[in-house]
Amino acid sequence: MPLWQPTPEQINQANLTRFISCIEKRRGLAFSDYHAFYHWTVAEPAAFWAELWDFCGVISSEPYDEVLVDADRMPGARWFVGASMNFAENLLRFRDDSIALVFWGEDRVRREMTYADLYGSVAKMASHLKSLGITSGDRVAGMVPNIPEAVIAMLATASLGAIWSSCSPDFGVPGVVDRFGQIEPKLLVAADGYYFKGRTFSSLDKVAEISALIPSIESVIVADLVGEGASFDFKSSHAATFTAMGEILDVDETPTLEFAQVPFDHPLYIMYSSGTTGKPKCILHGVGGTLITHLRELVLHTDLRRDSCIFYATTCGWMMWNWLVSSLATGASVVLYDGSPVLRDHAILFDLVDAEQVTVFGTSAGFVASLRRIGLRPIETHSLQSLDAILSTGSPLVPESFDYVYEHVKRDVRLSSISGGTDIIGCFALGCPTIPVHRGELQTRSLGCAVDVFDNEGRSLAEEKGELVCTSPFPSMPLGFWDDPDGSKYHNAYFERFDNVWHHGDYVRLTEHGGMEIYGRSDATLNPGGVRIGTAEIYRQVESIDRIENSVVIGQRWDGDTRVVLFVKMQPGAALDEELCTEIKQTIRRGASPRHVPARILQVADIPMTRSGKVSELAVSDLVHGRPLKNIEALANPECLDGFRELEALRN
Numbered sequence: 173m174p175l176w177q178p179t180p181e182q183i184n185q186a187n188l189t190r191f192i193s194c195i196e197k198r199r200g201l202a203f204s205d206y207h208a209f210y211h212w213t214v215a216e217p218a219a220f221w222a223e224l225w226d227f228c229g230v231i232s233s234e235p236y237d238e239v240l241v242d243a244d245r246m247p248g249a250r251w252f253v254g255a256s257m258n259f260a261e262n263l264l265r266f267r268d269d270s271i272a273l274v275f276w277g278e279d280r281v282r283r284e285m286t287y288a289d290l291y292g293s294v295a296k297m298a299s300h301l302k303s304l305g306i307t308s309g310d311r312v313a314g315m316v317p318n319i320p321e322a323v324i325a326m327l328a329t330a331s332l333g334a335i336w337s338s339c340s341p342d343f344g345v346p347g348v349v350d351r352f353g354q355i356e357p358k359l360l361v362a363a364d365g366y367y368f369k370g371r372t373f374s375s376l377d378k379v380a381e382i383s384a385l386i387p388s389i390e391s392v393i394v395a396d397l398v399g400e401g402a403s404f405d406f407k408s409s410h411a412a413t414f415t416a417m418g419e420i421l422d423v424d425e426t427p428t429l430e431f432a433q434v435p436f437d438h439p440l441y442i443m444y445s446s447g448t449t450g451k452p453k454c455i456l457h458g459v460g461g462t463l464i465t466h467l468r469e470l471v472l473h474t475d476l477r478r479d480s481c482i483f484y485a486t487t488c489g490w491m492m493w494n495w496l497v498s499s500l501a502t503g504a505s506v507v508l509y510d511g512s513p514v515l516r517d518h519a520i521l522f523d524l525v526d527a528e529q530v531t532v533f534g535t536s537a538g539f540v541a542s543l544r545r546i547g548l549r550p551i552e553t554h555s556l557q558s559l560d561a562i563l564s565t566g567s568p569l570v571p572e573s574f575d576y577v578y579e580h581v582k583r584d585v586r587l588s589s590i591s592g593g594t595d596i597i598g599c600f601a602l603g604c605p606t607i608p609v610h611r612g613e614l615q616t617r618s619l620g621c622a623v624d625v626f627d628n629e630g631r632s633l634a635e636e637k638g639e640l641v642c643t644s645p646f647p648s649m650p651l652g653f654w655d656d657p658d659g660s661k662y663h664n665a666y667f668e669r670f671d672n673v674w675h676h677g678d679y680v681r682l683t684e685h686g687g688m689e690i691y692g693r694s695d696a697t698l699n700p701g702g703v704r705i706g707t708a709e710i711y712r713q714v715e716s717i718d719r720i721e722n723s724v725v726i727g728q729r730w731d732g733d734t735r736v737v738l739f740v741k742m743q744p745g746a747a748l749d750e751e752l753c754t755e756i757k758q759t760i761r762r763g764a765s766p767r768h769v770p771a772r773i774l775q776v777a778d779i780p781m782t783r784s785g786k787v788s789e790l791a792v793s794d795l796v797h798g799r800p801l802k803n804i805e806a807l808a809n810p811e812c813l814d815g816f817r818e819l820e821a822l823r824n
Contacts, residue, residue: 174608175578176586186605188472195223206607206616207686213620217243217644220620221251221464228467228501231265232257233433240645246672247652247662249645251436252460258431259440259459260294260331263500267291270478271505273320274528277397278367278511279520285320287503290327293320293421295429297328300420304391304413306359308333308432311442313357313389315341315348315375315382316488317366318510321395321417323497325361330440330459333432337442337454340487340783341366341375347805348378349385350451351444355654356388360412365398369512374400383412393417436460437651443491443594445665452803453661454654457597465598465648466498468619474532474561474588475605476502483507484534484563485521490784491594492534492565513539522550529558536566536785537573537589541715544576545743551580561586561603566785568690570712571612589614591678591690595666598648600640600676601688613687621646625682630670633682637706639694640678641670649674679706695790698727700734705768707789710738713763717756719746722779725770726793728822735771737822739792741779748775774819778812796822 183189192209196202199219203209213220218239225236237254264287266272272287285293306312312329316322316338329336339351341363352360360383365374376394383389395417440459444452470476482499486492487510499506507528513521513535525533543550550556562577562585569589577587588603591614600623601614609615617623622644625633653661669675679691691706698705707725714723722741727734738756740748753773760768780788783806794801795816804810816822 174610175574176584176609178586178606178608183606187475187477188604188606191223191227191472194227198223206604210616210619210686214622214644217620217622217646221647224464224468224472224620225252228464228471229265230257230464230467231262236436243645244672246645246667246674247649247659249649251645251647252464253436255436255460256433257436257460257463258331258333258433259463260327261431262463263327263498264291264294264429265501266503270503272500273323273506273508275320275508276510276524277317277319278370278515280367281397283320290320290324290500291429292426293324294327294331295426296421296423297324297417298331298429299427300393300415301328301332301334301359304359306332306334308434309439310334310359311355311357312336312359312361313352313355314338314361314488315343315352315379316361316395317341317363317397318486318488318493318508319363319395319397320508321363322361322488323508324421325393326497331429331431333434333438335439335442338488338493339444340489341378342368342373342783342808343489344805345378345381345385347803348382350803350805351454352382353386354451354454355442357386358388358390360386360389360392361395361417362392363395363397364400367398367511369515372398374398376400391415393420434459439651441494441597442654443494443597445594452806453665455594456651456654457648458651461647461649462494462597463498463501465596465646466495467501469495469599469602470499470502472619473599473602473604473616474563476504476532478503480504480531481507481529481558482532482534483509483521483524483528483530485509485513485536485539486534487783491597492784494597496534514542518543518546518548519550519553522554522556525559526555531558531560532563533559533561534563534565537564537569538566538781538785538787540564540569540573540577544573544580545715545718545721549580551582556582559585561588561605563588563590563603565590565592567787568692568708568711569612570708570715572712572716574609574611591688592618593676595650595676596646596648600642601690608685610683610685610687613683613685613689615687617686617688623688625680626670626673630673635682635684637679637681637691639669640676640680642674642676693789698725698734698736700727700736700767700771705736709764710736710760710768710770713760713768714738714740714756716763717752717759719743719752720756722787724779724787724789724792726789726796728772728796730771736768737772737774737796738770739774739776739779739816741776748773772821774821776812776815776819778809778815780810780812781808782806783808792816
């Protein structure tokens with residue numbers, strides 16, 4: 173039985189229904205159901221993306237000549253050839269007094285901006301960037317909290333045809349330099365500090381150090397958030413020119429905002445891989461591919477419209493920030509939150525939903541699991557009447573978390589587990605407003621993406637576990653990697669495994685409902701006795717045991733084979749003993765299989781997590797196997813790895 177089904181009224185009012193109806197009328201087609209439509213979008217990608225371009229009203233100064241050229245080449249296909257456009261112009265198409273941005277800085281700061289205010293602020297910032305010599309192709313780096321000034325700076329950068337790249341301010345200096353140092357930005361945008369768990373952290377010493385360590389930085393712009401900027405001596409810190417963003421935005425006269433017209437595949441964003449091999453890879457995403465991909469996901473799959481209010485718990489170092497900000501192109505209100513998601517006894521985000529009448533609430537699977545473990549019941553303490561959809565990503569949302577949401581958060585809500593990544597600045601599988609939600613499943617594959625599941629020999633699998641692939645081009649494929657002149661790094665990252673097929677690196681299964689189950693990353697799958705096991709299958713069982721707060725599982729090379737090792741962080745006051753070890757093993761055996769049962773279960777003080785809230789299996793695996801630890805700065809709590817080094821049980 174589905175956990176949720178749309179009503180006939182919800183189906184009729186969905187953007188997706190209107191879109192399908194338009195295509196049927198324009199092209200003389202008739203689709204029997206949603207799944208028939210999905211298969212048409214894959215069979216006729218040029219037609220689908222052209223229809224989406226028109227339906228969403230993409231703004232371009234020059235029309236495209238061809239939708240798709242060299243469709244048989246991955247990489248190498250080109251989209252909307254001949255079109256000239258500007259990303260910021262598409263996001264700033266609305267310039268009225270409706271609310272564009274609402275900002276919460278934990279529970280200390282609340283601000284809002286109308287679309288007219290946002291347009292004026294971007295115009296002022298763009299004029300200042302132009303006076304600094306920022307032009308098309310230049311890089312602007314942001315070490316910024318999730319504040320309106322970050323959105324303003326990004327849009328101003330994009331309006332000039334320059335390239336934006338950002339990370340969150342809690343990164344250490346080496347992590348920031350590892351990223352921004354590779355792309356040589358002319359300008360650094362930062363804030364004077366940020367709030368987290370009720371504490372105030374200054375960023376100014378870090379800003380000065382970073383600007384000194386990256387020689388390409390000529391100018392620094394600092395936004396005021398925590399009131400630290402006035403007391404800092406910028407001029408003595410470095411040769412770069414320092415300017416307070418308030419001075420730029422407070423000028424009386426609003427200049428004309430000119431939008432540089434660039435090709436569809438002009439660079440827009442530089443994103444960063446998790447950096448499992450050396451420094452993080454710099455992934456280059458284009459203007460048009462990012463825009464039309466986000467419109468597909470926000471308008472069709474999420475059902476966003478002008479009267480919507482969308483929130484996603486994210487930092488500026490996670491691609492979900494870029495995804496969230498693209499909501500401006502729909503005219504919806506976008507809520508930004510910066511700080512800890514667990515304030516007010518884990519209730520602050522639900523307070524935000526009620527206060528701002530949020531219709532789409534986005535979070536991570538880890539956050540949902542943490543609420544389930546502590547027994548929070550928002551259904552009893554909050555109205556949540558405005559809430560139409562809950563989105564979850566970052567890691568697989570286990571079936572028990574689906575149960576929790578419908579029992580203890582809201583019964584009549586569309587729960588959309590979504591999955592994709594920085595690599596594609598979008599999703600391969602996600603929600604749909606017109607079909608049911610099934611327990612433990614992502615509702616559907618992304619429209620227009622030929623998503624499939626392969627075995628190791630490249631054969632397509634039906635309802636069996638295998639490798640997530642995409643067998644034809646899609647618009648948000650990266651333009652390439654920075655400093656990869658022959659494209660070899662790019663090719664090796666996605667196309668080495670299967671020729672002319674995108675290999676995404678997730679271990680998945682397509683379901684009988686047309687949805688998808690995700691079992692974890694392919695590079696983190698376990699192979700005890702040659703049997704392939706997804707780590708999510710083990711986490712699902714462990715999460716059902718209340719005394720365990722968090723866990724990480726790896727495969728350890730041992731005696732010519734692989735043995736499964738489970739590390740657990742206990743709830744306060746609980747301890748791992750022989751009785752609990754037996755319970756864990758029995759639970760995993762019953763819920764998964766004997767092959768899933770760990771050979772070792774060990775207690776640790778903490779579990780390494782990435783800054784986007786994912787358990788870092790690879791960091792633990794590298795440490796256990798004596799490999800160098802790479803990209804430590806991507807971890808939120810790298811100090812906890814010391815506890816793994818001291819475990820004698822790993823050596824016997």
